[in-house]
Amino acid sequence: MKRYSNRLYEGLKRISLGSAALLVVFAAVPGTGWAEVPNAVAPKGAHAGDDVPQPIEFPHDVHAKINQINCMYCHTYARRSKVAGIPPTSKCMGCHTIIATDKERIKKLTEYWESNQSPPWKKVHDVPDYVHFTHEKHLDRFLFSNEGMDVERVSEVCAFCHGEVKEMTVAKKVKSLNMGFCRRCHEANDGPSDCWKCHK
């Protein structure tokens, strides 16, 4: 999935902002992937969402990058339902009754666990109510039914829309996630273009 590598995307964005002519030249180079998409200009403006303060500063980098935990180990609903889901506290405690119990954040987590509460996690990536988005279908298309892509590399697939979460601590919205963003990918990958497939 070279065409979706973040660096390329960011690079393209810069180029498109700088010079449209340059983009045309760049897009004409075979193998860049963007050549398939006519007028594929990254949406302008800032896409980064606000910092969402979480009850516990969850370090995605420690889990996904350093310890190489598969995204779908915790966000297990992604492969079978509309939403990726926030893991239940029991899943956290499955490891953290043993691992790193001396850390401040884990102590806080244990407090929640022992008082029979789940930390009030906040949603970071939220599409508008009128959008029907299914994680399951997208994972099927880009991960399970995608030749040459194995499940260990799922974070690359997630990064299409969620950015490099494994470089972050608390997740932050970095992609625009607007209709143009969706359409560009749908056009490049023969996704459905029927209005009622996504709008409800």
Place this chain on the structure above:
Amino acid sequence: MSLQNILTNWSQYRKGHEQGGFHDYEHMWGMAVDLNKCIGCNACSVACYAENNLGIVGKDRFEKGQGMHWMRIERYWDEPNLAPGVSEEFPSRGASFLPMMCQQCNAATCEPVCPVAATYHTPDGLNAQVYNRCIGSRYCSNNCPYRLRYFNFYSYYDWSWPEPLNMQLNPDLSVRDKGVMEKCTFCVQRIRVAKDTARREDRKVADGDVYPACVQTCPTDALVFGDMLDPESSVTKLWKAHQVELGKTKQHKDNEELRGYRIFEGLNTDPCVMYLERVREVEV
């Protein structure tokens, strides 16, 4: 598809099925309504309100004709002589009922008049309304011979569902805002789920996998819903049994006793809902 569809099929849309129409369908959702079974209980209408987040407009606005009932029960008194000498506006005898939902016309009159292509035909044979695209010109509503499109004159969510009633809103479809036209969708959110499930299980959508809220609720099974491209579905069989076919402005029947008809089919709208005429013993 959508806009592209409309641009490529514009003339076909306008000329309807006479010139072949738009035939590239994945499904063709259709319905059959047996008026003999309909008791006018309004359960379908209530189910529709619950399922589709329909705004509750209040008595005054309802009287002005601003009700948002996607599924309505029309009342007719076709035998006023049942009680001779009695003159009532709503006689206690002789009423008959007709559930009226969007007919999902294949040559829909609402579609070609939309200036922004907010209403279009889906590959499922449904007449779709894209709320985000709608600018509220109300052309479609004025062009619908069935009067089945409803306009949001107000932001009903401000007061339609006071706390905690907002918790019963269906998350599978949006709550429409002021200035947007809306209409029956044959519960497209349920169809979407059924198709997703079928795809996950690597099979076709079977008959009975999906029911709109009205069909599910009907206590007398007066409403039958299904895919008319599936020859085995109960709705196809019913249409066949009553010799009603899509793509005709006048049905040929071998037997005059067959009750099936489509409302206003002479207008060349090609509706996907068949009604079975009510038969009543007047002599009793």
